Amino acid sequence: MRRGVKARLILPLMMLLNACVPASHSEVATRAVIADSTLPPMKQFAQARPATPHVSNASLAEDFLDLSFRMESGRALPVLSRFEGPVTLRVLGQPPATLGPDLARLLARLRREAGIELREVTGDSANITIQAVSRSQIRRLLxxxxxxVVPNVSTLEEYRRTRRSSATDWTRLTERRKLAIFLPNDVSPQESRDCLHEELAQALGPLNDLYRLPDSVFNDDNVHTVLTGFDMLVLRIYHDPALHSGMRREEVAARLPGILARLNPGGGTVTPRPTRATPQVWSHAIQTALGREVSRNARMSAAQDALRIAQAQGWQDNRHAFSHYALGRVTQMTDAAAAQAHYQTADALYARTPGTTLHRAYVATQRAGYAVTTGDGAGALALIEPHLPIAEASENAALLATLLLLKAEALEIEGRGIEARRVRLDSIGWARYGFGPDWAVRAKLREIASLNPRNG
Incomplete structure (x- = not known):
């Protein structure tokens, strides 16, 4: 990323079920395709249910410093920068209809859980400007x-004019006064919301991402899509009165023990987790393996490299598990059985790593999809059921819809057609939020129906 940019990378995790078997582009089983005239209304999440973080203060202090004093590129940030005092926010451009309610819920959470004074305004200026633009406008620049998110600008046009100047260099900031967030307005409601959560969190707080953090949006694995309890705690620390803009790393480190004793009193008795820095070469390999811009052979080589690095590092955490998941993703088009072995290993590693229940739900979609293709409805149901409440609590509509659609096919295999139709209908409201326009929802319905061998 350019020096003035803090971006959410495109790292797709959910769109690979069609690799289990060749997906049909025709209407696969009419029961799987809801009438073209209308789809059930979109569903949206009403109440956040973030889990209370259970983390040692020693680990939290190390995480906070690494998040706050370094960029993803490895460049050091010489001082802490933040907004001092109440923060104003405005929305420009052509925001999708769902952005208003999603933003209102997020602002309420930031005030309540992170203690940040933040209000939306409608004037000509604000500390933070959210501009809703087309995906193509974003892609032309990045x-x-x-x-x-970019500092010291308010519009995309202003960024175009200044993007190669020192004004947009995060490393030169000593205090944040004005910045802009650029969100796509022609994607699914969930993708727009996910961007909103991650970019606003980094507009208000740390700029780095750490792959070692399992329960956080401050992680380029894109598993968590809304701010977690851990993230809100990090933001509360970032805006604690004992800290201020312009402080150096050693000054912040000296004040953290007192801050953490107040904000995370239980963390003094939690055993610190062993951590090792994540080599840039592993991060690059993962991004290449799960990217879209290189050949399949290059993705396979990168996934194998990521796993070798994880094993050489001796990791037994979410990074080792994610390496197996990535290799499974690349492998499953040509060797479904080998891919399943990687998914099972990933699941076993995640099961031993606290804070990874959502990761296991992602793995479950791949394992359950394979069970459906083999006609094992009971096995698929056993894999799916434990993860439905996890997907809902994590406010991940795309994941929840996928699990429900897989459940519907598993129920069909088991001869429980009435239940299957009810579950499929329930899934569509979530799919409309998670996948967007009607054509995308119907494509997902056809894709998952094509996994069922009973559909020919």
């Missing part, structure tokens, strides 16, 4: 970015 081909690999889904959305991004």
């Amino acid at each position: 081909p690999q970015a889904a959305c991004f």
